[in-house]
Amino acid sequence: IKAAQMGKVELGIDRIKEVPVIFGEVDILKTLQLMPGVRNAGEGNAGFYVRGGGPDQNLILLDDAVVYNTGHLFGFFSVFNADAIKNVSLIKGGMPAQYGGRLSSVVDVAMKEGNLNKTEVDAGIGLIASRLSIQGPLKKQKASYMISARRTYIDVLAKPFIPKSSEFYGSGYYFYDLNAKMNWIVGPKDRIYVSGYFGRDVFDFKNARQSFEVNVPWGNSTATVRWNHVFNKKLFNNLTLVYNDYKFQFTGIQNDFKFKLSSGIRDWTAKTDFDWYASPQHKLKFGGIFTYHTFFPNITSGSQDTIQFNPLNTNNKYALEYGVYVQDDWEVSKKIKLNYGLRYSVFQQVGRYTHYKNDANGNRVDSTVYGRGQTVKTYGGLEPRATLRYAIDDVSSIKAAVTRNLQFIHLVSNAGTTLPTDLWVPSTLRVQPQISWQYAIGYFRNFKNNMFETSVELYYKSMDNQIEYREGYTPSLRDPEEEFVFGKGWSYGAEFFVNKIKGRLTGWVGYTLSYTWRRFPDLNFGEKYPSKFDRRHDASIVANYALTGKWKLGAVFVYGTGNAISLPERFYFQEGVLTQEYSRINANRMRSYHRLDVSATYTPKPKKERKYKASWVFSIYNLYSRQNPYFYYFDQEGNPANGTLKVQAKQVSLFPVIPSVTYNVKW
Template identity: 70%
Template sequence: MPRFSLFILLFLLLTRPLVYGQENSGRKFTLSGYVRDSLSGESLIGASIVINGKGRGVVSNTYGYYSITLDAGRYELSCTYAGYESVRISFMLDRDLSNNFLLSPRGTTQEEVVVYAKRKDGNVTQAQMGKIDLAMSQVKSLPVLLGETDILKTLQLLPGVRNAGEGNAGFYVRGGGPDQNLIMLDDAVVYNTGHLFGFFSVFNSDAIKNVSLIKGGMPAQYGGRLSSVLDIAMKDGNMKQLEGEGGIGLIASRFSIQGPLQKDKASFIISARRTYIDALVKPFVPKSSSFYGSGYYFYDLNTKVNYKFSDRDRLYLSGYFGRDVFDFKNNQRSFSANIPWGNATATLRWNHVFHRKLFSNATLVFNNYNFAFNGEQNNLSFNLRSGIRDLTAKFDMDYYPAPAHKLKWGAQITHHTFKPNLFSGRSDSVDFTPNNASRKYAIESGVYLQHDWELGEKWQLNTGIRYSSFAQTGPFTDYTRDADGNKTDSTVYRRGSTVKYYGGLEPRFTMRYSINDESSFKASVSRNNQYIHLVSNAGSTLPTDLWVPSTLNVKPQLSWQYAAGYFRNFSNNKYETSVELYYKKMDNQIEYREGYTPGLTDPEEEFVFGEGWSYGSEFFVRKNTGRLTGWVGYTLSWTWRKFPDLNEGMKYPARYDRRHDLSVVSAYELNKKWKLSAVFVYGTGNATSLPERFYIVNGTLTQEYSRINKYRLPSYHRIDFAATYTPVAKKPSRITGSWVFSIYNVYSRLNPYFIYYDQTGSAYDGSLKVEARQVSLFPIIPSVTWNFRF
């Protein structure tokens, strides 16, 4: 009860200036509506609607809705969105009005739409720090590995974001682990983001409309993670006409189709992708091989339908289903294995406009991630399963009482089912199912309020408060053990009863001070709680990694992050620049104990706990317009971990600590047919542990390892290049196509993936030699992809 009272008190403090201002205001009216693509009817997220001459405005929300309340009078408004022609309207506001902005993509209009007011840009004007929106056109134009466009690999080129390893789609943000990123696809959490053991992401770019990364000072509407938010929105489907697109690459093909179910009222999109690695490799594996019949493939399916009941109500139903399947057969040893894993999500959302100032969204989400290992040898069969299943309900409200204020509040509740290790088997006619007590249940919930407040043209504050809670629930049995680990007693919790409860307040604060129209200073502080954890023995996100909840023995992760930055734009926002500094402290970090090997025990019995911290600076320069576009990002950072039970209690660099990280990204439009792009990346080598001493014990070579991550692998660098050729049709054609020629790792740099020690000779005759050898994955790799659209 005291916590709830504190939440109400903070609510009143945050909204008191707003209420006071409304009580003393004159006659006001509201202009509201949606911002949409004029060709497809797609809503545009984050479009800026600015009052010309006033320097104030609003931003369209996740569904393209905006609302602005002003004193009666005549106004001019400009609506801008990256990659689209700006639109200006002039109107007399003497009553409540509705207006939908229809923006045309650049290149589709015959005449340039001129906006006389100076364009405002969110890089300088918005208080939100560390937020980057990616245009899908830019993502698709960059060089890629094996012809597969990848959103997550593009994110790795941004400052403060580093990759999980050579060619891997996993990423780390400001010193946080891979589980500390909240990754959502249409409000559904995606727990495993990688195909092909992490080398490609699960996100099909043809189905994606918008990608937003927030790496610092996340708003109060987001919770459950420490480091970042990656919010990905799927396309809604073309409301105007039927259209399709796709591509044929070296290892995979994809196809999407979208169109109206009822013009301007209902639409759909279906997008599918499948690799054919198995079909390509099969002819080269002889039938006599012990591996004949083995194979690997992955596939994705994105679907979405939406229906507009009225100007006030709209319903969305979206889903994603993806699978990786690895089959292994060894005919000589009568051994076979089937290893499938993947995600399935479904999201149902209802938008309702209560009145022009109040927009609501109700959401139901189902999420299921599973990993399975099914093995068979002779008369023995066994399977191991792990995963996590969620059922989520949430409700959010956007309130626009005045042009200088926006309120957002909501609540969320999620029921988790965790399956860290479920084992069963059969030998001849005997079934065995050991005690699978590792299955756990939990309820996670949160309520929040955030207030965006402009205090004149100089100051803007984004304040927020979130209260989150997490309860491990029954059925569960807690065992008491003696010094040898033997069970001596137990406490049984019934279904639905509370085993352990955690909760806490998460304040969020960001501010912006405008120095002038082209530059501003920003600062933020945020506290985050994280109740679920990914525990891994590897340096990247693999399907064998385990998601585990906070329990009696596992406490939630906690963090405080502080950030400050200077933001400056040049040449009417043609160039964006920024410098950001950050410091992040993390408590209750989790690792496996030293010497741990996977078994059938509850994984949390093998955990050790410690702390982490990271700090650094990020430099970013981006050119937004012209024939040459791109960016340069550089990060100087330190990431540390300290565990009393690891490394003799001394601090050590995290495996994803990287001192220097540089990315140079460019795209050049040579002419109407050719567009060129290139990427250069450089990074300090990964921290690693290596053997320092070798001993011969009973004729066997034994290694003694260094302290954790004492050494560094050689530095990582490469150049990628791509050229996109789009033929200019001599006469109009319903089908258009383009060719993308890409070269990954142009100068064939053999970047280290890991190092192992090779042993030759014998210890008995003195000829034993031990040599360090480097394993590298990708030399120079050319690829070609044909993309089509109709």
Template identity: 55%
Template sequence: MTQSTTAIKGLIFVLFILITSSLFSQEKVTLSGYVTDVTTGETILGANVIIQELQTGVPTNIYGFYSLSVPAGDYEVSYSFIGYETLTKSLSLSDDLALNVELKPKSIQTDEAVVVGERSSNTESTDLGRVDLEVAAIKRLPALLGEVDVLKTIQYLPGVSSAGEGNSGFYVRGGGPDQNLILLDNATIYNASHLFGFFSVFNADAIKNVELIKGGMPASYGGRISSVLDISLKEGNSKEFEVDGGIGLISSRLTLQGPIIKDKMSFIVSARRTYIDVLLEPFVNPESDFAGSGYFFYDLNAKINYTISDKDRLFLSGYFGRDVFGFQNDQAGFGADIPWGNSMGSLRWNHLFSDKLFMNTNVTYSDYRFEFKGSQEDFNFSLKSGIQDWSVKNQLSWYPNPRHQVKGGFDYVYHVFSPSQATASSGDTEFDLGGEMQNFSHEVGVYLQDEFDLTSDLRLNFGLRYSYFAHVGPFTRYIESEQDNFDQVEPNQTVEYDKGELVKDYGGLEPRISMRYRINERSSVKAGFSQNYQYVHLANLSPTSLPTDVWLPSTDVVRPQFGRQYNLGYFRNFLNNNYEASVELYYKDMENLVEYEEGAQPENNLNNNTDNQLVFGNGYSYGAEFFFKKTYGKLNGWVGYTWSRTMRQFDDLNAGREYPSRFDRRHDLSVVMGYTLNEKWEFGFTFVYGTGNSISLPTERYFFEGRFVDVYDERNNIRMAPYHRADIAATWYPRFREARKKRITEKGLEPKIESSWTFSIYNLYNRLNPYFYYVGVEGDLAEGNVEPKAYQVSLFPILPSVTWNFRF
């Protein structure tokens, strides 16, 4: 703790010097306020506020707030954002001024469509691996069965790999799915998938902003070692009542939003449900043994925001979603119900202490639950698992001048893990399966971050985070025969911990630093380093993320994951910033990774700790990411390519030899294009190519004591066939453009309904991509020449779809 305390004191001293120097600089005035959409009242994050005479400015933060401190004088101040008309105001600044502005969307955007944007300039910011996605553009891209999916869209970015055919899971720079921090209005989402991974839980109609950070993670984020996916919900139209929705092949959506008190309080409610079960029901014979089987998922988002005053705003949001799968076989007398899903709540308070000091306080609740309930005749069995979080976060943002921003705060999370809870009964007899297993823990993070210009060309972002994790009772430790941590305890015994008693704690410093050096007006070099601890782990028996995967805390057996990442990049703009390009190199070290031991089975958790089945190891990944983007114009989009390598080493796996991770993918290419033909037609095109995933398949098979025995030489010894696919989409707006123009320029003349039709084709050239492999045999058993043979199973052929979207 002495070194940690010394480091924190050193950081505070450096920040004190920087802050003191800014206080004694030339006397200045401050211009601050919020930037919003004139048609909806929604705040706009990333809008540029530029003072022309000084050639300086700032972007609005995630809550639409900006603050500029400049010498007193007369200035032309411009407010701009992609897809909006630039607003310029002549201001005479002699005192501090709070100025809220509204930007008008462009009535027809055929000349300035955008697919992907970044919060700050490609060459100006210190951001590495940080990308914002425009939700409107996501909706224009081709989608599986017409279901727009945020998580599938981020898979098109360099450094991000998909979990497999049609899967919404993603891996970032060689990290596992549990190493991605997924936030919805600051609440953690632990399982972001519907339909066993084929669709995400995020309804695009309810989403305001999507931000992915895969490189230098700011100090304000913690708890994961690979990436952050930060998703914000819309706040609701505070100007007028609005209904949006869509009807597709497998689901329908409906969103209601509007003012409760005009320009002061608004709401939004957005719902989505599939109707696979409803469509199939007429075709299932009621006398069939499988009558009563079915599957559907649904989700609901809701949010209320209230502007208490110019200094205080309150937001309350919630999410609830479920997958419901039921199976019935009357002939076998077997039935099963498998519900799983997430729920979350978030209460946020924004407060302005002054025009330079902004505070955001969040209280959130997050819950993920999986349950399996099965019955056969009079035998009943159930299995439950899940994780529940209660958290408090507070952040202060200080803006002493346009070239200096300071952030600091803390966050606290109380975790309740339920890795396994099994019950069984037969008639009136209850079986003892060990009862409910739960783990309780506290996680705390404190951070300080400072971004400032050392010179006109050199900008630094320096942050320090200290995190602490404590696993506490009540808890029962089951001691196995060979556990190094319990050499003083007899094997096959238990150790009991009372409620609140410390089982094991961990903590450490997490420095983060990034810099930008501007070579000239069009290009810059950036470098960064980050160090992270991760105290929660996902244990899975499958290569893809499934609802049966188990979340576990760090314990007296499981140490926290630890990661270091180094980044170096070159960024350049072309042709008046219409084209942007970058090359990023990265290297990542990962320690204390977890995997199930060979032969582990879920039933082994009964009367045992789940972490007793785990083994531990290390890994590393490195790669190069190439990104070329055309931001503006009728034709826009990007091309991304990644070359990478990801390796693992576990003493208890693969005889201790290094092996490629299942996330290892040498080549990954994505092409994403959008084209606006005219006011009525827009087109989208995507193409992806990726090296096949690494899997383990037997090299020999022989028959022994009445059964086949497989022999493996190396872990992940086989590559699946390369994955490639092309998709296209066309969106037709019968009256949308004209309606939108009238709505903006001639209020009161808008038609009652606006609509569009999206036609898409998934897997355009019918590529049979591998979903999984299974092993059969070739040869004659009697002759003793049986050999294993792998057979590929493909999932999706060419799939057309159509979706009708409406608004009134």
């Protein structure tokens, strides 16, 4: 009500842990997807879409480090271990000038800093994963640490069911992650934080009979060092150094043939942020950021016997990204508050790089070689940001925001879901940066002594230089840039939110009505079509009830219009092969998505002689076993020779009803 910022959601980790989840694994991102304006991408997908934007348009930070891949188990779980997290904030509209590089939203995740006074241990054992967290003082009131680890044991559970005589012996999957942080109070004016994250998914598939083996590891690594310095009561600074890396690898072996595919992105970042309380009416924030990007696009190699091949079809791409900003939180009067700022961003693609020129048929006819550090292409621009709050009275206000955002990196996918194989590419000679203008206005009101928080927000967002693969694209050894087409998008909608934060019954209700469109000159005959991120209706209900001092109940219901998809309009035989013919893109819809999850948490009263607290969490995912669509395929029945051939669309679903139990202990 009082802040100028709009479209911002802050969630404490305790509230996140009350939401029922699949397999009992607390999931920060899945909880954020229950907010209006934030659309989940469906089961088996870690990506999420904010106000019509793609998953790459969300700036996801873990202690200031960008997290490029947010999913474990192909998206079924997020990479954020809730036991290591202190708090989470989401900004989906009116992004302040301090944030840049993305069009749609910011998810800012902060790790716990460690207890300065005593050692604490948290542990949990679930059906498919266990976790352990330890925090405590290195030196009381002076320095502390936090270490948190998590691992699944799907591979361990499956191993007894795959005998050594089986042709699939040695196959398996698991993921693990490790969070660590150190907090050191150097003196009354200085504090240093060091934190890191390391996570990996590992999938192995073996077929001894076919002499075939596949190994697919992928994951993120981050490291952050932050120095906080207080100059005086009005001015302090944060100087931050960040390293982050995302890698995906695929290795396939059959007999003496070996094939390897790898992709990823690596960043080195330095940033500085100043906070200056210039007066009671003005709080200024200003600073700058520099990032050196390295992009690894679908690098292929292989061998057979003694023959090695390493096609020169791709280049690593390198880029420099700069940004400076200033913003002011200005209390104009008791009723009017303004947060306004300006950001200037520059992106330079630099060498080493070879640019190929093609003729009308796609054949290479010329090339230009750029040396190390030589500028290939430079983009830049101003990003004005402003949000205004007008307080009607002590419990209600009207807010409006306008923002311009630039995004210089892109995530390109050939699938309807976010997968680890999706490709990150920079802005280059061929690929221009994404540009967005977003306008929003909202009414906010609290009721019953701030027990209820309610809001209605309207928004419109335009998006230029959107990327898709060309029609009929199939993966090849060509440079992926040669397969892109470019267009624009726009999205508009209304979001409704009611949040109860006090009493035995807490929770929220959210509803979004939205439209998201795309138009590409080279797709869909140049006509507009619904984006794959389009969802007309999206609703969620979250409820938590303190039944007794020992029992807490929870429930989540979600409903969403089915995803927009392209289905063939007709089938015909061409040279004896059944062929599908498509016309319009995303002209069809999957069945609507809805699901009910419930949970019950039992926390026995701790005994005096025990030094630990324990709890049991019982949950049921998809209580009424709704068969929500994951994808469709076409099945043929009958014989075309006698006119009995039938082609039917069939649905594949992932999860029926899934009960789970988790035991948590803390001491």
